[in-house]
Amino acid sequence: MKYDRQDVIEKATNLFWEKGFHATSMRNLQEVIDMRPGSIYACFGCKDGLFKETLRYYADKGRSNLQTCVETTATPLDALKLFIHNAVLGNPDAPNSMCMLVKSISELTENDNPELLDESKQLLRGIENAFTDLLTQAVERGELDASKDPRRLARFLQMQLMGLRAYAQANKGTVSVEEMLDDMFSCLH
Amino acid sequence: MKYDRQDVIEKATNLFWEKGFHATSMRNLQEVIDMRPGSIYACFGCKDGLFKETLRYYADKGRSNLQTCVETTATPLDALKLFIHNAVLGNPDAPNSMCMLVKSISELTENDNPELLDESKQLLRGIENAFTDLLTQAVERGELDASKDPRRLARFLQMQLMGLRAYAQANKGTVSVEEMLDDMFSCLH
DNA sequence: GTAATAAATGAACAGTCGTTCAAAATGAGC
């Protein structure tokens, strides 16, 4: 009976997301995804390979979340607001309020894990590009002042999203993230 | 000949800051601080103990940097601006553009390292409190509108600082941090 | 210079790490 690859990757993603790359041992993974080492290595090559796959899965889920936001809101800006709101407060039982890609960039080094680090950076850039597209639409529709630069705005939004998720992690349960979201969007205009 | 404790802690801080807690082995530390295991354990107890000491050293350095900014600028708001500018761009050969405390909060878990995690959170809160004090002064002096809430502003600033440093790490060399700093301060008013 | 005290050493420990691979279990085709 072959393993359900999707299911395995999702479980691995949650574990890596929670504990980080270095603190997650192959034995931890073996328990969580219920596979023996031989099978894991036959499927994914090595720990790095499995981790890279989880990074892509995580980023894909992010992109599809954003797409859902676009489809369920009236304007590009509303879609962005909803996406960011969901990213920080959306599912309370997420392994971590921090972005998994940011966590990875935080713990990986150019010397020790250049491939995984570059992959994380690239995936993060992909999400920022999706922000840029939406902000461009917002300007075209007149939802945003035409003087605004969508790329610069996307960069700023990405930075604040990274910050807010990290801040929420650092102050779990003691702070009103809603209030901070208001502050964040009120300085878009 | 007793070791220079200050020097040892500084070297350990830089290594932990660069590689993170988990990826830094005691043998890495032994090389960098040029001490044999027995001496390290006699001085600091265990790896956690040494790490905690470096966290405090790092936060202390941050606080004294802020104090220097206060002393070399005309107004509280200028001091804050200078501090944040320096934190992100100040010393280009810092081990990491991310905040060491944020990196630590990112990689540590309540389950595995509760003490180190709490210490990091607490130190970060200390810095935010210093922000609050300065912003309170700014309101008192009329540098900021009296309608602004210093605590809320400090929270917002802290979040953005965390975000900006993480963003700078994720986009090393490809982005104008100066521009982003402008955006960041222009939405204070 | 010698004895007593303090500091530094590094080989060694038990445990865990990522990874391998011969053997066992399973599935497919007839």
Place this chain on the structure above:
DNA sequence: GCTCATTTTGAACGACTGTTCATTTATTAC
């Protein structure tokens, strides 16, 4: 039911982990 190919297993490997402690080296006091 038998055969062949695929998949899964888990004991085992060498390397590395954080840590200890008997021994050596350095410092102090007389």
